[in-house]
Amino acid sequence: MAERALARYRARMLRSSVMVAVSVLVLGAGACSKDEKAAKKAPPAATVTTGTVGSDGVRKIAIEAGKDGYVPDTIPGKPGEKLILSFTRTLEGECLAELKAPDGKLVALPMGTPVDVAVTVPETGEVKFACGMDMYSGKIVAAKS
Ligand SMILES: [Cu+2]
Numbered sequence: 001m002a003e004r005a006l007a008r009y010r011a012r013m014l015r016s017s018v019m020v021a022v023s024v025l026v027l028g029a030g031a032c033s034k035d036e037k038a039a040k041k042a043p044p045a046a047t048v049t050t051g052t053v054g055s056d057g058v059r060k061i062a063i064e065a066g067k068d069g070y071v072p073d074t075i076p077g078k079p080g081e082k083l084i085l086s087f088t089r090t091l092e093g094e095c096l097a098e099l100k101a102p103d104g105k106l107v108a109l110p111m112g113t114p115v116d117v118a119v120t121v122p123e124t125g126e127v128k129f130a131c132g133m134d135m136y137s138g139k140i141v142a143a144k145s
Pocket of ligand 1: 096136
């Protein structure tokens with residue numbers, strides 16, 4: 001009788017320690033993949049040469065509006081330089097569906113369709129763009145020469 005109780009107790013202990021081991025493994029794996037994602041996620045910072053220069057001499061920079069907000073979110077340019085920002089939304093939901101362009105105009109961003117927005121780099125400082133609700137934002141920064 002007592003032996004059976006002891007066996008049951010042991011079985012229960014064993015089960016709970018297995019549970020602990022499993023959750024430690026899960027937590028460990030979670031932390032690991034999170035780190036990997038963070039490392040992979042870190043986008044290369046945009047520079048004054050990021051993007052492609054068209055035949056009209058205007059530099060065009062692709063910006064993803066997705067789960068990490070705007071990537072890249074800081075776009076340096078030469079003071080007075082004309083740019084085309086080509087926004088592509090990759091995330092469902094209202095948040096990024098509307099863009100407040102640097103000139104203050106609201107621009108609709110349909111899923112997966114690039115939308116070009118023209119902007120001129122300010123002589124000094126920066127101009128901002130944001131989602132319609134101001135939760136995500138990015139900026140065009142005048143590079144010092
Ligand atoms: Cu938003």
